Amino acid sequence: MTKLATPAAAPSPAPPSRPAVESVIATLTQEFGNLVVTAAATREQHGNTASWLESEPPDAVVFPQCTADVQKIVLTCAAAGVPIVPFGTGTSLEGQVNAPLGGICVDTRDMNKVLAVHAEDLDVVVEPGVTRKQLNEYLRDQGLFFPLDPGADAALGGMAATRCSGTNAVRYGTMKDVTLALKVVLANGEVLTTARRAKKSAAGYDLTRLFVGSEGTLGIITELTLKLHGIPEAIAGGVCPFPSVEAACNAVISTIQIGIPVARIELLDALQVKAVNAYSRLSLPEVPLLFVEFHGSEASVAEQSAHFGEIAREFGGGPFDWATRAEDRTRLWQARHDAYWAAGALRRGTKSVASDVCVPISRLAECVVATQEDIAASNLVAPIVGHVGDGNFHLGLLVDMNDHDEVVRAKALLERLVERALAMDGTCTGEHGVGQGKMKYLEAELGAPALAAMAAVKAALDPAGIMNPGKIIACR
């Protein structure tokens, strides 16, 4: 296994002077009144709260109501060289919302309108603060849905910014696939539109996908046009037990290879199942499980379910009990989504640290098994859940932060997790993004020319380095 080179310290722009920050806050307050908040509690809620990265709150939080407000904020900050950190729901997991140099957090909470539903075109135009659940509530009586589901009820702007995916991505793709167009406020205050509403285009560089996954480092997303799907005529799903993680992974590989259009296929290892049983009062068998869901016509979901059941049997799994009753499915998927909280409850008083990698699916079983062995050898507690149809899995490390030795072992485990994924031609993050937490792995993953290209693009679109500095790549 290749050792990662020690990453060079990331040079960052200098923090702004205190008078510059004060002056920006005064100007914004004049413009936006009590929509500018400097109270400590609010600032702390807008630092990183979802990981063990140190929280670095902004100097102030401002709540724009529209794109023009965002432009004013950006122009004010740009004039003073004060950093800007965009904020959706703060559920990102790698410190994307931290403000290492201070500056102004732009919370899009109030930009939460669904602007247009084009039912015939299966698309919707939304403001960035609309959350995925809010959107699906809005769409339900039109028979439409937005498929991406990262667990948290994240804001769609943040989901685009972090190239989110989640449980349905194996069937419906990630945010890069479902985003048709974006409106973005650039570092110079201009509003850029990335694309028209046509389903495909070959008209120039793919600006849409340049901004998807850029984590606010190239601009602030103020409007999204997203693809929708019709609510499937039928949904079937269930839980399938396996004798080993390896058997479960191999069943997944076969399912994908044969081309069953599975909508979700999620692995929970035995420890995660134990946690889910305790937390969600279920009595699932405490062995590796696949949670599986199929979308289609009544006939097709029955056919898919039967076919999957046969595959599971080939690998010693099963029985695969599937149902089309919504209440059964809802209970299961709620339990799956509560996996993070359930894991936390396994070991009270610990910090729950989520990290993800993604590998080519042929290496998935090997990668998960080696990781489980590594967890055991490290004397750590870390249930595994995974969007295994994409080769993507998560550790939910439970760390006693008062035990220095355990913290050291946990950090070393996460380093080896990434090294293992890279050695298998995988990526250091399938869906959580880079933020601050994974910057040090990017060069090992992609090489110096790719990083230099990213830095050149960043410098081209944000020459002063004010947009979410200290994330993804070092600013110059």
Added chain:
Amino acid sequence: MTKLATPAAAPSPAPPSRPAVESVIATLTQEFGNLVVTAAATREQHGNTASWLESEPPDAVVFPQCTADVQKIVLTCAAAGVPIVPFGTGTSLEGQVNAPLGGICVDTRDMNKVLAVHAEDLDVVVEPGVTRKQLNEYLRDQGLFFPLDPGADAALGGMAATRCSGTNAVRYGTMKDVTLALKVVLANGEVLTTARRAKKSAAGYDLTRLFVGSEGTLGIITELTLKLHGIPEAIAGGVCPFPSVEAACNAVISTIQIGIPVARIELLDALQVKAVNAYSRLSLPEVPLLFVEFHGSEASVAEQSAHFGEIAREFGGGPFDWATRAEDRTRLWQARHDAYWAAGALRRGTKSVASDVCVPISRLAECVVATQEDIAASNLVAPIVGHVGDGNFHLGLLVDMNDHDEVVRAKALLERLVERALAMDGTCTGEHGVGQGKMKYLEAELGAPALAAMAAVKAALDPAGIMNPGKIIACR
């Protein structure tokens, strides 16, 4: 309908001096011997031959054998400020391979090896000169296929560079969706790898999709990792007649909305059917037709076909005769792919000019009908074919180039085609790309900030403007 603003003349870098070009050719000849060709016939084959844009041949053509060769060529040209034009099979339709400033054409014909098939991961690593048919021949006995099918047997490097799509895109996506990773030689001679082989990643800016569709203006693709699919268990398809183009389009809209996972759904207007009958010796009814194909299990293609037949009936179409016999389908699709040649044969001695636009599918019927009316009012001959499941359609204008008035009317028609598509929130090109032919429409489509962002990215990655200058956006 919004009139397009007259586009500003695109500033271009100055052409290189003749001695600079001579010196580059001498250096390359020393390195590559008779793989450097300056014969007029070869140069002319490497200018634009597929449209009515004037052909602008390069000063020399060189045939690299590997990535290191491409690096040497780029470094040699960069040192002398001589332009580089990448070349696949020369089937692009908007002048992408023209050399308006002269320079060196890099023909990847000999880089045609399939480097690795990862059957378990459903991906393949290829050199850029591999064509799609060559790849599918190679894959067939492993039960795998590469779905994208633009008609021409294009090289995969060129297909990625132009963000190609074609008949299967409605089901399998475009090159942006099926490209996992690229190796690219940059303007500074460095080799950049855009991504690992994991099926998804959130590790930094999406360099893969930055290069897909960049038409050689940011670098030369020297290796591609592409997603594959298992050859479907069953394929069904057939032809369905409709009383009007509008009825056909409305049936398409319903099919997509209901979520039938149609693999191909292609419109031929009555004139195109007439051309196909004559050219391919078929006896299809000379009315608007949809060519439709379904992929899946035996049961699912039967279900899909029956469901589509019902939809067609609702709109006065049908009967929809579908078959699963490969020979019937092959004959039909060959005829569909020969549509370009068939159209040309409608009016001997004319130039066949293909242009495409793409609109939100709800506007498709309106856009196609208005375009047909415009063709008639302009006294022109232009059959229409379309990848209508994506809202994308093509005119095959047949122009007597000796008739000045007709040429003027034809050019005006194509301008109005783009204006019409833009007025419907569509794009000036769904799949042919920008090249030289559609540069003038980009600002009207995307706005000045988007063009400025593209220009900034171009300048960041190719500061001297040597990579395929005069395409997509003006170099600085």
